[in-house]
Amino acid sequence: xxxxxxxxxxxxxxxxxxxAAPVAPASPAAKPPPSRERLQQARRKWLRTIxxxxxxxxxxxxxxxxxxxxxxxxxxxxxxxxxKDFLASCIKCxxxxxxxPVQAIKLADLVDGFGVGTxxxxxxxxxxxxxxxxVQCILACPTGSLVYKKPAFLGVRTGAKLAAAPILKAxxxxxxxTLNLAERIGVARLxxxxxxxxxxxKGFKGQARGSGFKGRMRYMAVDRWKxxxxxxxxxxxxxxxxxxxxxxxxxxxxxETVFAPDGSKRKSPVVHEPCVGCGVCEMICPVEPSxxxxxxxxxxNV
Amino acid sequence: xxxxxxxxxxxxxxxxxxxxxxxxTAISPVAQQFHSLKRxxxxxxxxxxxxxxxxxxxxxxxxxxxxxxxxxxANLMFxxxxxxxxxxxxxxxxxxxxxxxxxxxxxxxxxxxxxHKHIIVNLVIGTGTVFLLWLLLGGRTFCSWVCPYHLVxxxxxxxxxxxxxxxxxxxxxxxxxxxxxxxxxxxxLAVATGYTVFEAISPTGILSxxxxxxxxxxxxxxxxxxxxxxxxxxxxxxxYACPIGLTYGVVGIFSPLRVxxxxxxxxxxxxxxxxxxxxxxxxxxxxxxxxxxxxPLGPDCTRCGLCVDTCPTGSLKFEVKGLNKLM
Numbered sequence: 001x002x003x004x005x006x007x008x009x010x011x012x013x014x015x016x017x018x019x020a021a022p023v024a025p026a027s028p029a030a031k032p033p034p035s036r037e038r039l040q041q042a043r044r045k046w047l048r049t050i051x052x053x054x055x056x057x058x059x060x061x062x063x064x065x066x067x068x069x070x071x072x073x074x075x076x077x078x079x080x081x082x083x084k085d086f087l088a089s090c091i092k093c094x095x096x097x098x099x100x101p102v103q104a105i106k107l108a109d110l111v112d113g114f115g116v117g118t119x120x121x122x123x124x125x126x127x128x129x130x131x132x133x134x135v136q137c138i139l140a141c142p143t144g145s146l147v148y149k150k151p152a153f154l155g156v157r158t159g160a161k162l163a164a165a166p167i168l169k170a171x172x173x174x175x176x177x178t179l180n181l182a183e184r185i186g187v188a189r190l191x192x193x194x195x196x197x198x199x200x201x202k203g204f205k206g207q208a209r210g211s212g213f214k215g216r217m218r219y220m221a222v223d224r225w226k227x228x229x230x231x232x233x234x235x236x237x238x239x240x241x242x243x244x245x246x247x248x249x250x251x252x253x254x255x256e257t258v259f260a261p262d263g264s265k266r267k268s269p270v271v272h273e274p275c276v277g278c279g280v281c282e283m284i285c286p287v288e289p290s291x292x293x294x295x296x297x298x299x300x301n302v
Numbered sequence: 303x304x305x306x307x308x309x310x311x312x313x314x315x316x317x318x319x320x321x322x323x324x325x326x327t328a329i330s331p332v333a334q335q336f337h338s339l340k341r342x343x344x345x346x347x348x349x350x351x352x353x354x355x356x357x358x359x360x361x362x363x364x365x366x367x368x369x370x371x372x373x374x375x376a377n378l379m380f381x382x383x384x385x386x387x388x389x390x391x392x393x394x395x396x397x398x399x400x401x402x403x404x405x406x407x408x409x410x411x412x413x414x415x416x417x418h419k420h421i422i423v424n425l426v427i428g429t430g431t432v433f434l435l436w437l438l439l440g441g442r443t444f445c446s447w448v449c450p451y452h453l454v455x456x457x458x459x460x461x462x463x464x465x466x467x468x469x470x471x472x473x474x475x476x477x478x479x480x481x482x483x484x485x486x487x488x489x490x491l492a493v494a495t496g497y498t499v500f501e502a503i504s505p506t507g508i509l510s511x512x513x514x515x516x517x518x519x520x521x522x523x524x525x526x527x528x529x530x531x532x533x534x535x536x537x538x539x540x541x542y543a544c545p546i547g548l549t550y551g552v553v554g555i556f557s558p559l560r561v562x563x564x565x566x567x568x569x570x571x572x573x574x575x576x577x578x579x580x581x582x583x584x585x586x587x588x589x590x591x592x593x594x595x596x597x598p599l600g601p602d603c604t605r606c607g608l609c610v611d612t613c614p615t616g617s618l619k620f621e622v623k624g625l626n627k628l629m
Contacts, residue, residue: 048475052480052535060500084496087497089417092501094393098392098393111519115497117507140392143397143418143425144425
């Protein structure tokens with residue numbers, strides 16, 4: 001390969017793009033000096049080659065640059081490796097997209113700036129509610145970008161590791177109630193407590209996200225194996241606790257009595273260590289914009 | 303393999319990496335006899351025979367139609383499998399499962415391994431399956447029989463050729479060594495950045511995902527490539543840039559499925575070279591160049607069959623190495 005890349009060999013070697021007619025005789029020694037026209041053609045071909053090289057490399061790097069400057073952290077599917085390893089190993093085939101029963105996983109586009117064709121979850125639109133029970137996307141991943149357990153050569157960030165295998169509320173009565181998941185993909189945080197209905201002591205009645213919302217969720221009371229539209233499952237509750245009620249993981253969030261900055265007591269959703277960062281609380285929050293959001297790649301800080 | 307064909311075998315590997323095709327240095331005695339007989343043929347009689355031949359024969363598209371059918375079905379299988387949720391062929395061209403068996407595109411696998419610097423078992427299994435598949439079926443067969451970009455580029459090519467005929471554009475040739483260069487550049491970029499940079503612009507991956515998961519803005523890049531090919535340089539991406547082609551070309555070096563040229567019947571009109579994506583593999587059809595009376599085409603050949611369809615004398619045929627001896 002290398003012998004074809006000696007740059008000093010290039011110019012005299014290049015032939016005109018004539019489709020037929022052999023021009024060069026067999027032995028290089030007998031080759032007549034190339035005509036001016038031919039030299040000019042060769043020069044132009046060389047310039048075009050440089051042009052195409054620059055174009056292709058430039059385009060490729062432009063696809064890479066947004067990653068370098070990526071400001072918005074994106075929620076990756078469960079079991080995703082750390083972002084750097086994830087970007088290196090994801091083959092962009094979308095098999096994770098195909099197996100998800102609630103279609104939570106989408107593929108990034110050119111302008112999204114976090115890797116063309118890589119999977120992500122927009123939790124507000126459609127969160128992962130683990131209605132597949134087995135974290136199917138991990139099972140589907142052919143390259144180990146999504147894994148149940150990281151191989152030994154990849155380190156685990158402090159606070160990313162879950163203290164115990166998360167117990168799926170839906171599977172609580174099963175012989176094996178846990179999810180095969182070792183690390184969290186993010187952590188939920190109450191970012192707008194002032195707007196939170198639970199904090200305000202208000203109830204909620206109606207469709208959680210309005211009539212136009214397309215998201216789906218598995219409701220155990222309706223059908224264990226068939227997720228239904230959130231729209232088709234209206235609520236009527238005296239005190240809003242949707243984030244707690246619909247959280248698929250046991251012990252990840254609860255309504256607690258907390259002290260407000262002014263010293264008065266009030267109720268508030270509180271996130272606990274088992275939170276895996278699935279984003280169901282963010283999806284179901286009836287306030288616009290959501291009071292509770294999942295911070296992607298965030299770890300548990302005690 | 304006789305020494306003349308062996309020379310050509312290695313020569314064609316170098317040609318695939320971008321060297322210009324050269325006149326052969328040694329030609330077998332049988333082939334030399336053919337060449338000298340052809341030189342002494344009465345030119346007028348030959349011309350008359352060719353005319354007669356063309357009057358009776360007509361342009362066929364047998365292989366092209368078969369190939370387009372295979373390409374479209376293969377790509378639609380991904381789409382249908384996902385949309386109907388029948389799980390026959392899950393994933394995209396970069397990596398998939400065929401009824402549960404891992405299939406992984408060789409170039410994508412290579413990019414991932416270089417970027418990730420670790421080798422994952424599933425990846426090895428899927429890559430192995432695909433390697434064997436294309437080893438049997440001809441390496442760059444992937445390009446013309448499966449790659450969705452190949453098909454749209456073929457359509458763009460017909461526009462380009464029409465514009466050339468109208469003298470509105472000319473085909474600007476580019477140095478073929480560029481493809482080897484781009485293969486190396488993207489390999490280095492994958493290692494250096496730890497990101498599969500090539501996958502961001504691979505029109506094969508972009509088109510495949512667009513067909514399955516719906517269109518995106520990344521298609522603009524594919525469109526830009528097609529515009530470049532229509533107005534500037536014929537089939538530029540496939541000919542001069544795509545590292546996937548080179549990866550599969552290397553697999554094709556050892557492939558038993560190929561197109562075979564037989565010197566005896568050939569009129570040396572050169573129609574095959576005009577339709578070919580990679581005319582440098584067809585240099586053997588130029589008068590006086592064939593090193594033997596039967597010459598298999600080199601590994602850069604995509605086995606698209608356009609030359610087989612075009613050849614009026616049947617000098618170019620698909621063959622499976624060793625199979626004609628058995629039968």
